[in-house]
Each structure stands twice: as C-alpha cells, then as structure tokens.
Amino acid sequence: MFLNLPSLTVRSINLPFFFSSVLWLPNCSFRLKKFSRSAFVHMGQEVLNPFSRWRAQFRLCNVSGYTNELLEIHADDPSLHVLFIPGNPGIVSFYKYFVESLYQLLGGRVSITAIGHLSQTTKDWEGGRLFSLQEQIDHKIEFVRQELQSKDIPLLLVGHSIGSYISIELYRKFQDRVVYCIGLHPFMMVNRQSRQQFLIGKLAGSRLLSTLFSSFVALLGVLPSRVSSFVVGKTIGKSWSRTASEAACTYLLKYHVMRNILFMALTEFEKLSETPDWGFMKKSSRKLSFLFCMDDHWAPMHVFEEISKQIPEMDVSVEREGHTHAFCCSEAGSLYIAQHVASLIKNHISD
Template sequence: MFLPLPSLTVRPTLLISYSYSRLKNFSRCSFLHMGHQVPQSFSKRRVEFRLCNVSGFTNELLEIHSDDPSLHVLFIPGNPGIISFYKDFLESLYQLLGGHVSITAIGHICQTKKDWEGGRLFSLQEQIDHKVEFVRQELQNKDIPLLLVGHSVGSYISIELFRRFQDRAVYCIGLHPFMMVNRESRQQFFIEKLSRSPLLSTLFSSFAALLGTLPIQASSFVVKKTIGKSWSRTASEAACSHLLKYHSMRNVLYMAMTEFDKFSETPDWAFMKKVSQKLSFLFCMDDHWAPMHVYEEISKQVPEIDLSVEREGYSHAFCCSEAASMYIAQYVASLVKKHLSD
C-alpha cells in the first residue's frame, strides 16, 4: 500500500548494493544490465490505456505490447491502485528491456476515473480474486512465461497470483513490500483509525471529492502545495483525475482497512520457503510500510529469498518521481538480466 503523504521526498544519491541468486535460464533475449546502454534498434512505445471488464467489473489497464515477446510482465500497483501513477515506470521498464517484453499493468477495481461500480467497496481479497480472473481471461497464452511484479500491497497480491499460477509464473518481484502491519508507525496508526471509521472515511473522501470539483489548475496547485511537493507531472495528473474522487478515496480507505486485518496475521512463511528461489524483494530506507525489521524477519524466516536494500534515498512512493521510476525500472531490468536471461 502507498497512501500519498506529505513526507514523500527524494533525497540525494548514495551507493546501492545488490545480492542475487541464479535461476534456470529460459530467455533468448538480451536485456540491459544496470549501467549499460540500451540498444536503440526498436521503436520506443508509450503505454496504451484500455478499459477491461472482468467478472462484471470494469478496471483500467496500461499496456505496452512487444512484437515478439519472450516474457510478459504483469504489474500490480499498491494502494491507491491507480495505474496511471506508474506510467513513467512502465515506459522506462519497457525501454530498458529492449522491447522484447510485453507489459500489462492492472489497476484496482473502483479506484478509477469514473465510478463504474456505483460506489461499491472492494476488499483486499476481492481485489486479489479479480486479478486471478484477469489472468485467466486476458493472459491465456501459456507459451509466454509470466513475470509478476508488485509494489507495496501489490507485492502481496503478486505472491497470491504466484501461488495460483505456478505453472506459468517464472518469477515474482516485490517492490517495497507491504505484508506486515508496522505497529511502530504513527502514520499507519492514523490511517488505520481513519479507515476503520465509516464517518471519518466518508468525511475524508468527501473532502477529497470537493477538491476534485475545483478547476484543474486549482486542484493541481493544491496537490503540489500539499501531498505532491516533489511529485512528477504524471503523479500530479493521476491524483487530480483519479484520487480526488469520492468513490476512489473511499475504496482506497476500505481496502486499507482490510489490509490491516490481513497483515495482522502471520505471513505464509511455508509458501515463501517453497518458492524462495523465485522471489525477490526490494526495500528502501525510512519506509514505514516496509520497514527494515520486516526485511530482517524475512531474512530470518526465509534466508534463501533474494533481498535488496535501495540506498539511493527514494521514497516508498517511487512512482511519484521520474528519477525514482527510472531507478526502480533499472532494478527490475537488472533482475531480469540476472535471473531470467541467457
């Protein structure tokens, strides 16, 4: 989960270190290693927006299709699950992978520009079930291996997809994974109280919707002066067009409430041990959603998992910065290079 908060900042560059394990090779493509130049022999492509109906629910997709893909990346966002926040990241990842990979990013139900579902609220489990049905309906070509990439709570959703599609998914990458409640976080304490109160959730969502009724210049100004001081244009536009809607904010908070319920439970260490050679997690410093004590707990419970700590100073909400989006795209591309290429 990532809720936009005033503390989201980008700090100066430091040194980053990675640790990797090796998987069985399957791809015939050449991929970018971090620090190497990307071949320009393919056409740069922008993400394409599409509405998709799955199980009677409408959700938003961003897609980039390769002419001859050897791998299909399915990206699952955090919460808010507004997929347009990740436009810069997705386009960077496609370019870094040399145009040999198709990418699909699926947003969460009812966290959309229009209220397609009449104000209905969707839990974490309902969002997971929806993603499962999406894979079954839309990603039917089993000849193309599937790489699952998730951000924040999307990391947990990706693991649940991995559980159900072990015959197709070859790897799973969790970026700043939110999988355990952090009782030491004041921000989580506040958001949990807000999400559990129907009255406060309604008032907060109504206030967001009121801001959304302002002229675009005014709402953009408010976003820039409050939660989005260091945000990219892409992130600011996504907030104004999607987040400042009653149905979206109400669903963000409701989903958050069910996340706090689920992540108060003990993680399924047994399953993570079973698939440990096909899992990677990236953590960042000063992240209350995925703090270092969670990194340490995973290291203790499943030491075989590939864990990395990003020390560049980028925040949990990397998708709100062009520089951070490029950096995280480089990280994902390097994992593909390391684990899944010849």
C-alpha cells in the first residue's frame, strides 16, 4: 500500500551472479545490452529524452470472468517480458511514467505489462464484490496462464509493496518460466511498530468504518472535478505528479475502489502476520532482489535487516535518494526506480 507516504533510499549487497542459470535465453544477452538512442548519460546516470518517449497503452482484460485493467508496451521482437504487479492501491495509472521510463531504458527491446488489481477499476465491473489478497494472487496466476502463454519469451517479475509478495507467489507457481523477481519497497511482514498500519488495520477491520470512509471519499468523487482535484492536491497529493493526481481523482474517489483497497489491506495484514517462507526465498535467492527505502513503515529497516540476516546471499539494497514508498507518484521517483530496475535486469540477464 502507499496511501500513507513515507520516505525512500542505495547500499547494495553484491550477490553471486546467476546468468549461468539462464543461458537458454534467446539472444537475450545481446539485445539487453543495447541502449535506446533516446537515453543518454548525464553525470553518470541515464537520462530520458522527453521528446521520444514511448507511450504505454491501457487495455481491459477478462480473466476467469473478471475484468481488470492493463498498462502495456509491446516490443516488436521482445527478448524478455516484464510483468509488473502494483501495490495496494493496485491502479496501473499511477505507474504510467515508471513503465514508459523502464521500457525506454531497456532500449525498447523488452515488452512490459502492468496488471491492475480486481475491482480497483474505473467502473465497478464486479458489482461491489470484494477481493482478498489470495484472490488477487489467483487472478494474476490465471492471467499469466491465459495471456502470457509463450514459453519462448522469458518472464521477469517486478512488484511494488504488496506486489512484491504477489510476485514471489507467482514465481513459486512458474519457476520454470520466471528468470528473475524484483521487489520494490516490499511489504512482506506486518510492522507492529507502525501506528499507520495499526490505524489502517482498525479501519479496514471494521465493516462499519470502512463503509463510512468509502462513502465519504465517494461523496468527494461526485463533486465538480476542479473541487475534487483541489482536495486531492491539498491532502495526499501535495507533491504528486499530474498523472498521479489525475489517477487519484479518477479511481480513489470511488466507493467500490476504496472498499476493495481496505478489504485487500485487511487480508494482507492477516496473511503477513505469519512468518515469511524463508526457506523458499533462500532456495530462490539467486533469482530474487529487494529494494528498500528509509523511513518506510511498509518495508521498514528491521525487515531489511531480517532478510539480510536470514538470506545473506540475496541481493538487497537500500535507496537513499530521498524518494518515498509511493515512488510512482512523482516523475523523479518513477525514473529513479526505473533506472534501478533496468540496471538489475541488465546485470542479471546479460553477460
């Protein structure tokens, strides 16, 4: 989740290089080393040329009778397909600049799909039904089976917040196809020291309170757009990009969306109260990478330290550039995280 915005942060723990386990990738190492001409280097970092950015396209997709939203860019001859799983809210519009930046940084050689969560959509396609964390996971599994059938194109998973947990569950199901899994600011364990999580848990755990809160934000949604935009801009979206503010006004101010955000959060707290599956992550450590940030109650430093202790060989980093857990709500944060992900992909999938 990223409704409460903390701050983010880069110390890398070097890992064993795992390219030897994915030598079967079709021409992947050659293609991923090619940079787009629309990217150049400035002070040691890649910078995007804003006049030649590719545009991600939105699409509705029906999986197992349920409708969800996709944000995607397809390469002409992809060497890899990146599937991005958002946090909660699981609204792909928030990640538009991130997806477009990542595509460009990878030279337009990799297809990217961001998949939204069920019933966190512009229309209430599911008639008010609430979906749990497990149901959202099952939906993503069915999506991969239905939409990403080609086994000739390797699959790489990237998840944000609770999307990191979902990505690991997807990897568990598709170990023969997934070549790498990247968790950004991963929500992996309940943080009992967080007052924000405590309050959200109380709100989500009460049907009355969650209904009242969702009704209140829905009332804001029926106000004239200039009024709702003003409210969002003065509250949660003070430093957000225009794209993020528009996504908030379009999605978050709807009753069915907010109810599903809170219900999913409730089931997240229930599931993540359990001890993480350290054994599976240790066994898969050469194909996993996590990025943490400072002052983040969803992915706090004590979880970073616990993972480093339990699985010292895993690639775990801390971002220290001052962005937030909600990196997707600013263009600077989206670009920075896209550069981090692109670097990981190039380092681990190319020689």
